[in-house]
Amino acid sequence: MNCDKEAVELMHNYLDGDLTKENETALRLHLEECEKCQQHFHELKRTLTLIRSTEHVSAPANFTANVMNNLPAEKKSVKYKRWFRAHPMLTAAAIFFVFMMSGIFSAWNQGSELVVSKQDNLVIKGDTVIVPEDVTVEGDLIVKNGNLVVRGTIDGNVTLVNGKLIEEPIQGEGLMASVGEVNGELEHIDQIFEWMWFHIKSFIKNIFDF
Amino acid sequence: MDQFIRDKIIEVKKGDQSAFEDVVNYFQHKIYQHCLRMLGNAHEAEDIAQEAFIRAYINIESFDEQRKFSTWLYRIATNLTIDRIRKRKPDFYLDSKIKGTEGLDMYSQLPDQGKLPGEEVESLELKRYIHHEISELPPKYRSVITLRYLEEFSLQEISEILDIPLGTVKTRIHRAREALRKRLRHV
Ligand SMILES: [Zn+2]
Numbered sequence: 540m541n542c543d544k545e546a547v548e549l550m551h552n553y554l555d556g557d558l559t560k561e562n563e564t565a566l567r568l569h570l571e572e573c574e575k576c577q578q579h580f581h582e583l584k585r586t587l588t589l590i591r592s593t594e595h596v597s598a599p600a601n602f603t604a605n606v607m608n609n610l611p612a613e614k615k616s617v618k619y620k621r622w623f624r625a626h627p628m629l630t631a632a633a634i635f636f637v638f639m640m641s642g643i644f645s646a647w648n649q650g651s652e653l654v655v656s657k658q659d660n661l662v663i664k665g666d667t668v669i670v671p672e673d674v675t676v677e678g679d680l681i682v683k684n685g686n687l688v689v690r691g692t693i694d695g696n697v698t699l700v701n702g703k704l705i706e707e708p709i710q711g712e713g714l715m716a717s718v719g720e721v722n723g724e725l726e727h728i729d730q731i732f733e734w735m736w737f738h739i740k741s742f743i744k745n746i747f748d749f
Numbered sequence: 750m751d752q753f754i755r756d757k758i759i760e761v762k763k764g765d766q767s768a769f770e771d772v773v774n775y776f777q778h779k780i781y782q783h784c785l786r787m788l789g790n791a792h793e794a795e796d797i798a799q800e801a802f803i804r805a806y807i808n809i810e811s812f813d814e815q816r817k818f819s820t821w822l823y824r825i826a827t828n829l830t831i832d833r834i835r836k837r838k839p840d841f842y843l844d845s846k847i848k849g850t851e852g853l854d855m856y857s858q859l860p861d862q863g864k865l866p867g868e869e870v871e872s873l874e875l876k877r878y879i880h881h882e883i884s885e886l887p888p889k890y891r892s893v894i895t896l897r898y899l900e901e902f903s904l905q906e907i908s909e910i911l912d913i914p915l916g917t918v919k920t921r922i923h924r925a926r927e928a929l930r931k932r933l934r935h936v
Contacts, residue, residue: 551923586930590898593876598781599795605775606802610766
């Protein structure tokens with residue numbers, strides 16, 4: 540057997556686990572009689588032991604965090620989904636809020652018929668609500684989808700949704716003014732956004748009052 | 750653990766970035782070590798290992814789940830180290846020796862070496878010497894040696910990582926073993 544060509548080749552095949560039984564016997568027989576190849580084989584095996592003995596190193600302390608910080612931004616939808624999963628209470632609150640908002644929304648869309656919060660002693664003509672001269676409304680008044688004429692007194696806040704306060708000319712003076720009296724704040728709501736805001740305010744107020 | 754990584758990869762593919770953190774955590778030391786062995790410089794190794802994970806994340810769609818993720822990740826890392834070695838300026842080696850943070854130079858900087866038992870110092874010195882000898886091999890031999898004997902990949906896996914035929918892997922590993930035998934025979 541040729542030492543450098545054949546024997547060394549067989550040694551490497553042996554180290555790769557590629558040696559047939561036949562060739563393994565051939566190599567062993569050669570090694571028994573060739574000191575040079577014995578030495579060569581010993582050195583090869585020792586080399587591998589030495590390579591395998593080198594220490595294992597660890598990545599620097601913040602390695603993972605640094606990688607994560609340098610990744611491109613992920614898809615937003617996934618981010619939200621994970622956030623919801625991580626914060627179930629807040630998610631429940633958010634869902635409740637959405638339902639509440641959509642409730643308000645459908646309330647807004649409930650036709651255009653006139654709605655008045657208090658009917659006692661009030662006069663309704665078409666889409667106009669009249670507070671007669673001798674009447675005092677105690678508490679807040681809400682008029683939706685209609686106009687309001689105040690000749691009497693309202694001891695509370697007035698909210699007008701999709702409507703306006705009709706000012707009647709004062710006899711003889713030609714001035715536009717409301718004859719009656721509103722002893723509270725007057726609020727006009729013409730936009731759905733404001734309508735929602737109004738609901739949210741009263742919702743929150745109710746919570747605190749409760 | 751293979752199944753754990755497989756599940757995480759599926760989540761990453763669905764777009765869940767946080768699942769990738771577990772993947773990085775699991776492979777960080779192996780990949781960093783591989784880059785360090787290929788580059789012989791801690792700063793560069795950290796840089797390239799990070800880049801390898803970022804590339805893997807960006808290209809995760811092209812990863813075939815039927816294959817081994819580790820093989821794919823090592824392939825990215827190995828290609829990046831070889832790219833980096835090619836782009837090095839000729840005076841790089843001189844620089845790194847002056848900075849003295851790697852290889853044999855580090856040993857001479859250890860302040861407490863006198864307190865270590867003689868044998869431990871010897872083995873530490875020997876380990877660094879072996880490390881240094883591996884790093885002196887041409888990159889194509891260095892990669893097969895580290896993948897085979899330090900990362901314990903099979904020859905078939907190395908063929909996939911380096912994208913070269915199995916026969917070429919064998920030829921390279923034979924030559925690399927011979928080169929190291931000559932360098933280490935007097936140790
Ligand atoms: Zn011989």
